[in-house]
Amino acid sequence: MMELKTSICRCCINQCSINVLVEDGKVRSVEGNPDNPQYKGYTCVKGRSQGSSLTDPARLLRPLRRRPDGTHESISSGAALDEIAAKIRRIVAEHGPRAVAAYWGTQAAVGSRPVSAPFFDAFFDAIGTNMRFDPNTIDKGGKHVAPSFLGSWGAPLQGFDAPEAILLIGINPWNTYTGLPAGSPRRWLVDQLAAGCKLIVIDPRRTEVAELASLHLQAAAGHDVPILAAMIKVILAEKLFDRDFAAQHVNGLESLTQTLQAIDVQGVANSAGLRAEDIAEAARTYARARRGYAMAGTGPHMTGQGTLVEYFVQVLETLCGRWMRAGDTIKASPSLLPPVRPRAQARAPDAHWALDGRMRMRGLKQSRAGMPVAALAEEILTPGEGQVRVLFSWGGNPSIAFPDQRRVVEALGKLELFVQIDPWYSQSASLAHYVLPPPLPLEVAASSIGTEHLALRAGYGQAMAHSQYADAVVPRPPGSDLMEEWEIFYELLVRMGYPVDVRPWGHPPSSPKIHFDAKPTTEELLTRFTAGSRVPLETVKRYPGGHIFDNHLIVVEAGDPANTDRLDIGHPEMMKMLNEAIKESAEPEDPRYPYRMLCRRANHFNNSTRKAASNKGLAYNPAYLHPEDMLDLGVDEHDEVSISSPLGVIRAIVAPDAHLRRRTVSIAFGHGSPQDPLADPAIFGSSPNRLVATDQSFDRFTGQPRMTNVPVAIRRMGFSAPAEPER
Known part of the structure; x- marks a missing residue:
């Protein structure tokens, strides 16, 4: 039987409204929803190809546990969680809560975060660790x-x-x-x-x-x-x-x-x-x-x-x-979040920008962007009080996403417990002690709450008060043992004897927590987490393809006349940093590294996840150069080059881009082999993060290192690449 179901794409931050053609419980096609007033049928190649991921033979359907020889074996989710909880309990007892760290990545942000983040926060709050990291401090902190x-x-x-x-x-x-x-x-x-x-x-x-x-x-x-x-x-x-x-x-x-x-x-x-x-x-x-x-x-x-x-x-x-x-209407008022009361008045700068968390190197601190990701590897490798011994990675791929890849891979190998939540046997999953696969987006219910929340920040989210709810469109694979991300943290809370008290995502810190005595369903969570929203969830559900809820939009209120903040x-x-930046921009270039490596993104790659159905036959990340620079280097399209910085060297395959400035090389991050930096780039891609130092040039507040405009040297390769420099 053929059915056409509406859903929400969760491949990226755009969260497109989609139509999914389902036959006998299997996805036959994914297309944009032409009736949705915001998306009007728009989708990208990643979204349209996601049906193939559901039946991809490389997909993980059961948890994995690493054997002593480094290979992995299947294990039930219950047994894996029992073992993980026991190891955390022991490590915290011996070394304190700071020994436990967590990272949520971009796939967590665009996927199940509105439902799962409350349980993630509750679990690490219960442990008592603020060693929590996210992409903000290596993106736009x-x-x-x-x-x-x-x-x-x-x-x-x-x-x-x-x-x-x-x-x-x-x-x-x-x-x-x-x-x-x-x-x-x-x-x-x-x-x-x-x-x-x-x-x-x-x-x-x-x-x-x-x-x-x-x-x-x-x-x-x-x-x-x-x-x-x-x-x-x-x-x-x-x-x-x-x-x-x-x-x-x-x-x-x-x-x-x-x-x-x-x-x-x-x-x-x-x-x-x-x-x-x-x-x-x-x-x-x-x-x-x-x-x-x-x-x-x-x-x-x-x-x-x-x-x-x-x-x-x-x-x-x-x-x-x-x-x-005052009096302005917020056209993109969130529907599934509690109504806010914006006021047209200033709030003065903070007395201090940092929060409570402190790192053990370079004087780095926790900021409103989070803990500095670039220093996490050093926190794992540096002995002494506070050394990180446990890492949870949810929706990320640290081994190829973090800067200074060589140090990161070394650090991941030193962990006493590395848990990777991942539907694929990714580069980081291959290094983990346990891999816990979640279901894929079309197998779980979702709402547009993430995109709605972003709409209050300039340059993000929606231009209108759009909202949508979507049920799961297909069942999970028969015989699979998959847990949604929130389930993983719920089960760990229960196993470790912590109360399950969570604050809905997107709600202010002063809002009350919700206590759970029994395990809910995802649908129940979405209902409870949206209680008191501007538009009731049941109203949103009446429009399965999405709707603009532009009645009773939020209006900016007048400021308090007694407010004196500016x-x-x-x-x-x-002002001091501006003067420093002006001087730095005028400094002469190092003639040993005459090119500047720029970050780049590609629409057919889902960050570090690369699937044949969406990659247009290009499974690697080319190093794009201006054609005249290619001529100077003596290389043609598809030739190999080495790209080196003072930190390392990688192999890359060249492609022309006449839209670049001269003396720049533009290459996407999130590729490459963590074990072998000189692995065949046509198969594994190239890892620019191997060329990025974390402790040389960095934002003093977020710890974010220079990951673009990196000075590099490029040369044509024969049959061997130059050796990596010693650390």
């Missing part, structure tokens, strides 16, 4: 930390609501699905441009989105901070900023103006390979628009200056008055 210096506004930014100008810095929404709202990124952007919106892109590559830009500043990598500072100087000098907003809500204008006196717009342009007139035009275009938003992506954040980049993005937004005001656009710490 500065977005979380910058408000500690600027302060924050009690209402969202204008965001996707009728922008007249958009500024995108080092981001390509065609592949990241950020920077433009959920749905078809191209269709939405073309509609805005047709309505008169101006698009400004700053990127060393002429990406697909840059092709549509009104103005593309194709700057040399690593110059984002000076360019932003130069733009702000133009805005201040020409009095293009919102003077009323600044007078009422802003401190630091004089300090910022004085610091920017040292900025020479022409000098910034010369260093970045731009024209000063184009920098000035970008500033004028953005500032003169009545509404708009700016978004910095992984490119500028991965330079090791993420906090500084994000601070100046928010300074730009503040000067241009992009914060929502945003600080001239914070002394940030």
Whole structure:
């Protein structure tokens, strides 16, 4: 029997509404849902190909336990959880709770996190460890930390609501699905441009989105901070900023103006390979628009200056008055979360940006972006009090996702207990003591709550109050032993005698926890976790294909007249770092490493998960070079090269990209063999993280190292690669 069922794709942050054709319990096809008012039939190749993953012979259907010889054997989920709980109990008793660490990765974020994160948090809260890590500190951690210096506004930014100008810095929404709202990124952007919106892109590559830009500043990598500072100087000098907003809500204008006196717009342009007139035009275009938003992506954040980049993005937004005001309606009001009460008032910067957690190296601390991922390997390898001995990895792939891969792989091998939650025998799963496979997305119920929650942050989530619920569309494979991620942490809580008290995801810290005496179902969790939401879940369920719930949208309230807090656009710490960044951008290049390695994403790869059904026959990550650089190196397309940094060397296969600036190499992360850096790149891909040092150039607040704009050398390979340097 053939049935057409609606569902929600969970391959990435876009969370497309999809139609799934099911015959006798098997998925025959996945297509976009043309009747959904937000997505209008849009999906990507990853989403359309996910049906094949359900029956992929490489899929794990039962838990695995590592044997003494390093191979794995099947084990029941009950026995695996019993053994894991016993080992954690012993290790915590001997070494304390800090010996236990956890990492949730990007697949957790886009998959089951709204349902599973409450149990994840409850389990590690019960143990008493704050050694919890996530992708924020190797992605865009500065977005979380910058408000500690600027302060924050009690209402969202204008965001996707009728922008007249958009500024995108080092981001390509065609592949990241950020920077433009959920749905078809191209269709939405073309509609805005047709309505008169101006698009400004700053990127060393002429990406697909840059092709549509009104103005593309194709700057040399690593110059984002000076360019932003130069733009702000133009805005201040020409009095293009919102003077009323600044007078009422802003401190630091004089300090910022004085610091920017040292900025020479022409000098910034010369260093970045731009024209000063184009920098000035970008500033004028953005500032003169009545509404708009700016978004910095992984490119500028991965330079090791993420906090500084994000601070100046928010300074730009503040000067241009992009914060929502009293009476403004939040068009993307979340439906399945409790209604918030935004107020049009400032909150002063924090007295201190750090939270309670402390690392044992480089003075790193826990910030609002989380614990610094880049130091986790050292926490495992460094003996002494507080040494990490246990790691849970949920929805991540540390062995190829973390910087300084050689050190990471060594660290994973030293763990007393490494648990990988993974549907595939990934590079990290092959190193784990236990591998616990969860069901795949189409086998479990879900809602759009994750995308709705993101909508309150500029550059993320939705442009409208869309919501959707989806039941599981197919059963789990016969004979499988799979546990949803929340079940794993629920069962561990029970086995270790901890109370099962969880706070729903996306709810404020002051909200009460929910206690469970018995194991619920996923459907029951979604019902309980959405209690008190702006739109009842039962109402959302009446529209299985998704719906815009635009009645009773959230309206920004007036600020408290007694509030005296102000945003600080001239914070002394940030002004000092700006001067340092300007000097660094003008430093001469090391002639031994004349190229700059840039991060890149590919729409047909699901981060480190690579499937033949979606990879268009390209199973590896090419090293893209400008054709003239290929000519200089004496290489043709498909030739092999070695790429080396002071830390290591990798093999890579070349491909041309005429949209790159000269002397750059652009390559996707999340590939390569953790055991052999010089393994055949046509089979395993190449691992740029092997070239990234964690302790040389890094964001002092998040610990995020320089993972793009990395100085490298490239040479044509014969039959052997140069040896890796000694540590």
